[in-house]
Every structure is written in structure tokens, then in C-alpha cells.
Amino acid sequence: MSRKNNTPSKINTDLKEAIKKFKRIKYDSSKDLLYKVLESDPINPEAHYYLGLIYSKEENWQKAIVHLKTIIDLGINFIFTNQCRMLLGLIYFKNKEFTRALKEFTDALESEEETGKIYAALSCVYHYMNEKEKAFNYAKQAFDIDPYNLNAKNTYGFLLSDYNINITKSIEILREVVRLKPDNPAYLDSLGWAYYKKGDYKAAKASLEEAFKYANDNIEIKNHLETINKFKNS
Numbered sequence: 001m002s003r004k005n006n007t008p009s010k011i012n013t014d015l016k017e018a019i020k021k022f023k024r025i026k027y028d029s030s031k032d033l034l035y036k037v038l039e040s041d042p043i044n045p046e047a048h049y050y051l052g053l054i055y056s057k058e059e060n061w062q063k064a065i066v067h068l069k070t071i072i073d074l075g076i077n078f079i080f081t082n083q084c085r086m087l088l089g090l091i092y093f094k095n096k097e098f099t100r101a102l103k104e105f106t107d108a109l110e111s112e113e114e115t116g117k118i119y120a121a122l123s124c125v126y127h128y129m130n131e132k133e134k135a136f137n138y139a140k141q142a143f144d145i146d147p148y149n150l151n152a153k154n155t156y157g158f159l160l161s162d163y164n165i166n167i168t169k170s171i172e173i174l175r176e177v178v179r180l181k182p183d184n185p186a187y188l189d190s191l192g193w194a195y196y197k198k199g200d201y202k203a204a205k206a207s208l209e210e211a212f213k214y215a216n217d218n219i220e221i222k223n224h225l226e227t228i229n230k231f232k233n234s
Contacts, residue, residue, distance in 0.1 A: 011040050019050060027054045045071050045078045052084065061091050082111045086121070093125060101125050116146035120155045132163055153177050154187050161194035170194045178207075185215035193224050196231075204228050 018033035031054055037047040048067040055064035068084045068091075089104035105121045119142035126135035136159050142149070143156035157173035160166045174191040181187055192207030208225045215221055 011037050011044070015044070015046055018047070022050050022054065027058065030054060043070070043074060045074065045076060045080075049078075049080050049084065052087065056087055056091065061095060064091060082108050082113055086114075086118070089121060089125075093121075093128075096128075098125050098129050102129075116142045116149055116152055119145065120149070120152045123155050123159070127159065135159060136163060136165070150177050150181055150184075150187070154190050158190040158193065161190075161197040164197065167194060167198050171198065183214060185211040185218060185221060188214070189218075189221045189224060192228075196224070196228055201228060201231065 014033045014037050018030045018037065021027075021030035021033065031051065034047045034051050034054075037044050041047070048070045052064050052067035052071070055061075055067065065088065068088045071078060071081060071084045072088070085104045085108040089101045089108065092098070092101035092104065102122070102125050105118055105125060109115065109118045109122075119138045123135045123138035123142060126132075126138060129135075139152075139156040139159050142152040146152050153173055154177050157170045157177065160173070161170035171191070171194045174187065174194050177187045178184075178191050188207050188211035192204045192211060195201075195204035195207060205225075205228050208221065208228060211218075211221045212225055
């Protein structure tokens with residue numbers, strides 16, 4: 001019975017069912033099936049990939065990293081390898097491991113897939129590493145490649161004002177971003193900060209308070225709002 005359950009056919013059935021459960025957001029039952037697959041096929045890339053996705057969604061970064069890195073370390077031609085690098089980079093970025101994030105995003109760039117998205121990610125990393133020239137150059141490249149991508153537009157617009165390059169253009173870009181996605185706290189925060197850099201503190205406060213309403217646990221938004229309030233009360 002044990003041998004029968006370990007056949008490629010059984011592994012494939014369990015994997016398909018696990019993916020269905022993942023798509024239905026039934027993460028616990030999906031994980032049970034995925035680990036069952038790994039018992040029979042320890043290097044199954046799809047099982048590791050979906051476990052990496054689930055643990056990322058659950059913000060269990062340590063386990064997510066283990067599964068995502070397994071795929072990369074295998075060095076195989078897997079359709080989702082680049083997505084694994086991007087997700088790893090994002091996890092490292094969230095945990096302020098900027099050097100590791102930079103490596104994953106740079107390696108992802110070698111695939112020549114979704115370069116605009118990767119340039120935007122690299123821009124964010126360099127911004128937090130205080131390498132302004134690289135941050136701005138990558139942001140501009142991301143915007144030039146895909147000017148309709150809202151994340152790229154937001155990154156570029158934010159840096160235009162934060163680095164005092166062209167605040168008028170920054171506000172123009174960020175207004176358009178917020179118009180298209182009015183409930184995104186990151187976009188509202190960028191617009192609020194641009195208004196602050198312009199000296200329009202009333203508009204800045206309104207936009208940042210709206211951002212805070214959607215994400216009151218976001219440290220950067222909180223810091224920007226505190227900056228505005230301190231300035232107004234000084």
C-alpha cells in the first residue's frame with residue numbers, strides 16, 4: 001500500500017489537489033498535501049514553491065525562505081524560479097536585509113523577464129541603502145519601460161519629490177496614481193509626502209491621514225504624518 005501511494009500518479013494527484021486548495025485559500029489542508037508530496041519527492045519544485053507562497057502569505061518568513069531557497073539552490077529550469085527570487089528579495093527587504101534583497105533582485109534581472117518590476121524593486125532597496133543616484137536611475141528606468149505600471153509610477157513620483165528633483169512633476173504623477181487606486185496607502189503616503197515637500201501642508205496632512213486610515217501600523221506613514229504634525233505645531 002505504501003509503494004502504491006508513492007507512485008508518480010499519486011504524487012501528481014496530491015499536488016493538483018494541494019494547488020486547488022491553495023487557490024481556495026485553504027492553506028492548512030494545502031500544506032498537509034504538499035508535505036505529503038515532499039515525503040515521496042523531497043525536491044519537488046512545485047511543492048516547495050507553493051509552500052513558499054503559503055508561508056509568505058502567513059508571514060512566516062523563516063519557513064518561506066527555506067522553501068524558496070530550495071528551488072533556487074536546485075539550479076533547475078523551473079518556470080517559477082524568477083518569482084522565487086523576487087519573493088525572496090521582498091522578504092529580505094521587509095526584514096531590512098538589504099544586501100540579500102539586492103542579490104535576489106539582481107539575479108532576477110538576468111532572466112530579462114519583467115525588468116520594469118525588478119528595476120522598481122532595486123530602486124526601493126537602493127533608496128533604503130541611501131544610494132540616491134542608483135535609486136533614482138532604477139526608478140526612472142522602471143517608469144520608462146512601463147509608464148502604466150502603478151508601482152513603477154509611484155516609486156518614480158515619490159523619488160522626484162523626496163530627492164527634490166521635480167516636485168511639480170512628482171505631484172502630477174502621484175495624483176494620477178492615487179486617482180486610479182484611491183485606497184492604496186502607499187500611494188496616498190507618496191502623494192502626501194510630495195505635498196509636504198512642496199509646502200502644501202494642508203493637502204499633505206489630508207493625504208497622509210487617509211493613508212494612515214488604511215494602514216495605521218505602517219511605520220513610514222506614521223513617521224511622515226508625525227513630521228507634518230510637528231512642523232505645523234512648531
